[in-house]
Amino acid sequence: MGRQIGEVILDLKNISLSFGGVKALSDISFDVREHEIRAIIGPNGAGKSSMLNVINGVYRPQQGEIVLRGEHFANMTPARAARAGIARTFQNLALFKGMTVLDNIMAGRNLQMRANLFQQAIWFGPARREELAHRAKVEEIIDFLEIQHIRKVPVGRLPYGLQKRVDLGRALAMEPQILLLDEPMAGMNVEEKQDMCRFILDINDQFGTTIVLIEHDMGVVMDISDRVVVLDYGRKIGDGAPDEVRANPDVIRAYLGTSN
Amino acid sequence: MIYRENGQFKTSYAADQQIFPIRQDRIAILALLIFAGVGVPLFADEYLFRAILIPFLILSLAALGVNLLVGYCGQITLGAGAFMAVGAYAAYNFLIRVDGMPMLIAVLLGGVVAALVGIVFGVPSLRVRGLYLAVATLAAQFFWDWAFLRIRWFTNYSSSGSVSVAELDFFGWRIETPVEKYLLCLGLLILFALVAKNLTRGAIGRQWMAIRDMDVAAEVIGIRPMYAKLSAFAVSSFYLGVAGALWGFVHLGSWEPAAFSIDRSFQLLFMVIIGGLGSIMGSFFGAAFIVVLPIFLNQFLPWLGGLVGVTISTAAVSHAEFMIFGALIIFFLIVEPHGLARLWSTGKEKLRLWPFPH
Numbered sequence: 127m128g129r130q131i132g133e134v135i136l137d138l139k140n141i142s143l144s145f146g147g148v149k150a151l152s153d154i155s156f157d158v159r160e161h162e163i164r165a166i167i168g169p170n171g172a173g174k175s176s177m178l179n180v181i182n183g184v185y186r187p188q189q190g191e192i193v194l195r196g197e198h199f200a201n202m203t204p205a206r207a208a209r210a211g212i213a214r215t216f217q218n219l220a221l222f223k224g225m226t227v228l229d230n231i232m233a234g235r236n237l238q239m240r241a242n243l244f245q246q247a248i249w250f251g252p253a254r255r256e257e258l259a260h261r262a263k264v265e266e267i268i269d270f271l272e273i274q275h276i277r278k279v280p281v282g283r284l285p286y287g288l289q290k291r292v293d294l295g296r297a298l299a300m301e302p303q304i305l306l307l308d309e310p311m312a313g314m315n316v317e318e319k320q321d322m323c324r325f326i327l328d329i330n331d332q333f334g335t336t337i338v339l340i341e342h343d344m345g346v347v348m349d350i351s352d353r354v355v356v357l358d359y360g361r362k363i364g365d366g367a368p369d370e371v372r373a374n375p376d377v378i379r380a381y382l383g384t385s386n
Numbered sequence: 387m388i389y390r391e392n393g394q395f396k397t398s399y400a401a402d403q404q405i406f407p408i409r410q411d412r413i414a415i416l417a418l419l420i421f422a423g424v425g426v427p428l429f430a431d432e433y434l435f436r437a438i439l440i441p442f443l444i445l446s447l448a449a450l451g452v453n454l455l456v457g458y459c460g461q462i463t464l465g466a467g468a469f470m471a472v473g474a475y476a477a478y479n480f481l482i483r484v485d486g487m488p489m490l491i492a493v494l495l496g497g498v499v500a501a502l503v504g505i506v507f508g509v510p511s512l513r514v515r516g517l518y519l520a521v522a523t524l525a526a527q528f529f530w531d532w533a534f535l536r537i538r539w540f541t542n543y544s545s546s547g548s549v550s551v552a553e554l555d556f557f558g559w560r561i562e563t564p565v566e567k568y569l570l571c572l573g574l575l576i577l578f579a580l581v582a583k584n585l586t587r588g589a590i591g592r593q594w595m596a597i598r599d600m601d602v603a604a605e606v607i608g609i610r611p612m613y614a615k616l617s618a619f620a621v622s623s624f625y626l627g628v629a630g631a632l633w634g635f636v637h638l639g640s641w642e643p644a645a646f647s648i649d650r651s652f653q654l655l656f657m658v659i660i661g662g663l664g665s666i667m668g669s670f671f672g673a674a675f676i677v678v679l680p681i682f683l684n685q686f687l688p689w690l691g692g693l694v695g696v697t698i699s700t701a702a703v704s705h706a707e708f709m710i711f712g713a714l715i716i717f718f719l720i721v722e723p724h725g726l727a728r729l730w731s732t733g734k735e736k737l738r739l740w741p742f743p744h
Contacts (some may be wrong), residue, residue, distance in 0.1 A: 208608030
């Protein structure tokens with residue numbers, strides 16, 4: 127692999143998040159280095175998805191700070207995160223169901239499109255030029271994800287595995303620097319999982335995209351990630367290379383239970 | 387067999403992004419436009435123009451506006467009639483208060499004023515959605531109904547409360563005959579439909595649909611909900627305003643606020659639901675269904691009665707008209723909840739495979 131893991135690009139410091147009286151995350155710190163694949167694992171309800179939602183501003187933590195490329199934020203907003211080059215996919219698919227695959231991925235390029243309302247109304251001129259240029263980019267993503275045959279199909283009619291790919295495609299269309307993947311392989315069969323793994327590794331390798339992913343399939347996590355952070359009941363119980371984490375007694379206890 | 391796209395290869399993305407990518411469709415639409423522009427004026431009589439064609443064209447334009455907001459952006463509105471009223475009265479005031487104001491410019495300015503009003507009444511959509519938003523837009527309807535009835539300045543202190551536009555002047559060309567009115571409406575409708583198509587197939591259309599389908603995900607990819615929703619309200623109200631001004635100027639000639647009552651809002655909403663939400667074509671189908679069907683029933687029922695030797699009274703006809711009309715709406719919604727436009731595209735899909743469906 128040609129990539130080289132770089133400096134810390136995203137640093138989360140002492141993040142705490144609670145909903146009413148329920149503590150979803152308490153005092154969690156970890157960092158993400160440029161070009162690495164960073165996995166977040168943990169049992170159900172450990173706060174993994176909440177963590178991603180904090181990173182891209184859907185949730186706002188009560189305490190802690192987020193340092194993104196040296197800039198300090200008490201919290202992110204979805205708009206700020208999108209502009210800073212953070213894209214994400216969703217655990218339970220949040221695609222635009224009434225739109226075609228092509229339109230879904232084109233929507234991902236929304237931030238790069240400049241033509242104003244009047245230029246778009248006229249269509250000929252700047253709006254059309256821009257549309258065609260972005261279409262070419264989007265077609266590259268469609269080729270990359272091998273979904274050429276369904277580009278004109280409304281997303282709502284596609285099977286689950288393909289929808290997951292479109293979700294990934296829409297995130298890729300933003301040309302993100304950091305890509306957050308929320309259980310990209312949940313509910314897939316072995317073949318689909320292999321495809322998805324290949325896509326993730328290729329994205330990381332070819333585009334140098336930093337990837338933060340949540341995954342339940344331990345085999346996958348241990349194989350593809352560079353470093354793993356383990357959450358349990360909103361607390362961090364392990365952090366490090368896959369092998370270290372696997373040997374960590376706290377992690378084993380959280381996953382397998384204890385016999386006292 | 388004729389409706390096939392075999393052999394029509396697209397070698398550029400530009401070719402793939404045409405409004406009608408299939409050659410047969412392009413030919414059919416061109417033929418339809420020529421027929422509407424040349425053929426119809428040759429044979430249609432005055433009744434047809436006044437009672438069917440002109441109302442159909444203007445209400446299609448209004449339905450287009452409602453569809454942009456409700457069908458594409460997913461923001462339900464019950465205030466469509468109010469925005470038509472704003473357009474009509476604003477255009478009227480521009481016409482009488484500004485010396486030498488050309489009619490067309492007044493109509494377009496009416497649309498602009500309606501767009502601004504639409505933005506103001508669209509603000510609640512940033513907080514509430516669905517039925518609650520419908521109620522909020524209902525406030526626009528009641529407010530403007532009241533304003534045009536009670537604030538005399540809007541109606542230029544006319545004693546009866548109704549206003550009228552004496553003559554229509556299209557940059558020196560006096561529009562008097564129904565044919566001329568029809569052609570004016572047709573021209574504007576084609577132009578506006580083209581603009582609507584351009585908007586919906588471009589970036590802003592994708593933003594609207596993204597907000598409609600999944601607003602959280604839309605925000606995460608950097609779409610600003612405020613801009614998307616308010617621009618949808620503005621564009622939609624602009625269409626409604628222009629349609630309202632045309633309705634007053636061209637179709638009615640003189641009108642009072644009741645012309646744009648809540649009935650009109652519901653009628654427009656039914657049009658887009660029956661025609662097909664999120665479809666430009668659907669707006670036309672819906673308008674045709676709602677404008678033409680009652681008139682057709684009105685003519686057809688007595689004829690049917692005559693066939694079996696029963697004379698049906700006018701009152702009975704109009705009762706039956708309502709009942710059959712209502713039943714047909716329910717029938718269509720059960721058979722195809724996505725509207726006539728979906729029925730149409732399913733038909734085309736079938737036709738592409740016919741006669742070998744497997």
